[in-house]
Amino acid sequence: MYSKVVMDHFKTPRNVGEMKDADGMGEVGNPVCGDMMNIYIKVEDDHIKDISFLTFGCGAAIAVSSMLTDIAKGKTIEEAKKITNKSVAEALEGLPKNKLHCSNLGADALQLAIKDYEDRKAGKVRPPARPEDRHEHTHGESCKCPYCNGDVNAGLEFCSHCGKEMNDSH
Amino acid sequence: MSIINLDYISANPLLPEVQDAMVKAIKKNYGNPSSSHRLGDEATGVLELARKSITALINSASPEEVVFTSSGTESINHAIKGVALAHAGKGKHIITSNIEHNAVLKTLRRLMKMGCKVTSVSVDEYGLVSPADIARAITDETILVTIMHGNNEVGTIQPIKEITRITREKDILFHCDAVASVGIVPIDVQELDVDLLSFSANQFNGPSGVGGLYMRRGVKIWPLLDGGDQENGRRAGTENLIGIVGAGVAAELASREMESRVNHAKNLKDRLIKGLKKKIGDIIINGHHEISLPNLVSVSVKYIEGESIVLMLDEENITVSTRSACASGALRASHVLLSVGRDYADAQGTLVITFGKETTEAEIDRLLDVLETVVETLRKMSPLYNKVQG
Structure with missing residues (x-):
């Protein structure tokens, strides 16, 4: 299913770990969607001197994180800003279609980390993470059917009132 | 390694006895059970032998109550759609649970698009359906209750006997998806008092491509596949004889062991x-x-x-x-x-x-x-x- 490069980065991921003294941090995703990624950067002389990641996710998500940190390491901030999901996916010699979102996640996390670094440098205070960003539905909370407004049972893939298919956007 | x-x-391996029987059947039993000559008779012989082994595995009252299909999924589709079509005059309400396999859930979803109403009961933290919830969900329109036996994701076994006590009393048909259970734990269709029960040979060291549907004698149900008179007119299409032979031997071994x-x-x-x-x-x-x-x-x-x-x-x-x-x-x-x-x-x-x-x-x-x-x-x-x- 995965390319050799993906499996290599999955099995022996580079740059794993939290960075306590990071100059910038980017966090994307959440467990509801199945993956979550943190990217930490240390910047010196406008270069990404060090970079690391923590990832909750599938093989592709871990490989993307590893490859991304490898690519970004040593780059100038301006160069790092040009790293896209496409360049990461290409470096991994492709990802299965249903895993392309993993590469988006990686690129987004890096850009957020860079923005965080620049904001801190400019003296901006980061807004605290909004609770509504964490879309963590737990058992017991009921969602409303977007079609008929009936209570949606989390166990069903369709609304038991009107029969419409449920999707992740509920 | x-x-x-x-x-x-x-996926589980075909046991050596199953492999041997299938290889033997490949060489010998290429006949069509529907033919009236000697090749057909031989094919019918091995077909009915396999049916007897399945009958014994689920303790059905008669081999005539066992219909071979292509998979557990086909059996489930047959049971649910067949009842919905045959009983549309009586009502269009079906009861199920939140933890059924997609073969059940998506079949029901299709029927909902065709005007059926479905009530899905929830389960407790152990994955158990409450028979009282089923009783409460029954209306005058209810034609079928479909609840699985062993769950394929968490393993919980449902209180089928207690549920069929309710459906029998209310004269409502009951289908049990027992795909994850048949051949794994003892299943007795008479003791469970089910009307319909689905299973698949590839769950008990038999080949893929062979499923079965138990239909209690007298249950009114439409076929899913129309065509020839195979399986007593209940499932058209030439039988997958080689697979069925393997399923029969796998069933015999499962019963014995x-x-x-x-x-x-x-x-x-x-x-x-x-x-x-x-x-x-x-x-x-x-x-x-x-x-x-x-x-x-x-x-x-x-x-x-x-x-x-x-x-x-x-x-x-x-x-x-x-x-x-x-x-x-x-x-x-x-x-x-x-x-x-x-x-x-x-x-x-x-x-x-x-x-x-x-x-x-x-x-x-x-x-x-x-x-x-x-x-x-x-x-x-x-x-x-x-x-x-x-």
Whole structure:
């Protein structure tokens, strides 16, 4: 299913770990969607001197994180800003279609980390993470059917009132 | 290094006796049971022999109540759609549960688009349906209740007898999806008092491509496939004779070895659960702890995702299954795990470990050793674990 490069980065991921003294941090995703990624950067002389990641996710998500940190390491901030999901996916010699979102996640996390670094440098205070960003539905909370407004049972893939298919956007 | 297969529910080996019978049938029984000459007679002979073995496995009153199909999925579609079509004049309401297999859920969804009404009852934290909930859901329009026997994701076995007591009294048909149970635990259709029961040979060391549907004598149901008069006019299409021969032998072996297989599986399950609790912290064993399939362990490993566990175990030649959304290609976590109260993250880190008569204690121990390392490696990478650790 995965390319050799993906499996290599999955099995022996580079740059794993939290960075306590990071100059910038980017966090994307959440467990509801199945993956979550943190990217930490240390910047010196406008270069990404060090970079690391923590990832909750599938093989592709871990490989993307590893490859991304490898690519970004040593780059100038301006160069790092040009790293896209496409360049990461290409470096991994492709990802299965249903895993392309993993590469988006990686690129987004890096850009957020860079923005965080620049904001801190400019003296901006980061807004605290909004609770509504964490879309963590737990058992017991009921969602409303977007079609008929009936209570949606989390166990069903369709609304038991009107029969419409449920999707992740509920 | 040989493969340690702990994903029996996806695929399990054809037993040597099954292979031999099928090879023999390939060479000898190419006849069509519908033919009236000697080749046809020979084919009919082996077909009916296989049907008798299945009849014995589920303790049906007569071989005439057993219909061969192409899969558990076809049997389920046949049972539900066949009843809905045959009884449309009486009503259009069907009752099911939140933890059914997609073969049931998607069949019902299709029927809803055609005007049927469906009530789905919830389960408790162990995955058990409450018969009282079923009783409450019944209306004058109800024509069918469909509830599974053993659940394929968490293993819980439903109180089928208590439910059929209600449906029998109300004169409502009952279908049981017993795909994960038949050949694994004793199933007695007369004791359970079901009207329809679906099963599949590939769950008990038989070939894929052979399913079966038990239809109690007198049950009014339409065929799913129209055409020739095969299976007494209840399922048209030339029989998959080679597969059916294999299914028959697999059923015969399952009947004969049922007690020893169940005991063997229980021992392995016990060993696996004890080992998991001892070696790995922050886990949840899903499903009912006693009323459960003996060959299945469902475990949610907190803070990590299932597909990465499966890949890392695969590198060590160990196969297990996960219900994580990433691995299944679905975009959301398993409806069964959410129904028994797992949150999204825990559902993503859930493994389903299934085994059979060839599985050894040494293989279970090997899984435990490797899994311990894999979990440690993945947790070191996990932002969720990092947060908990502070």
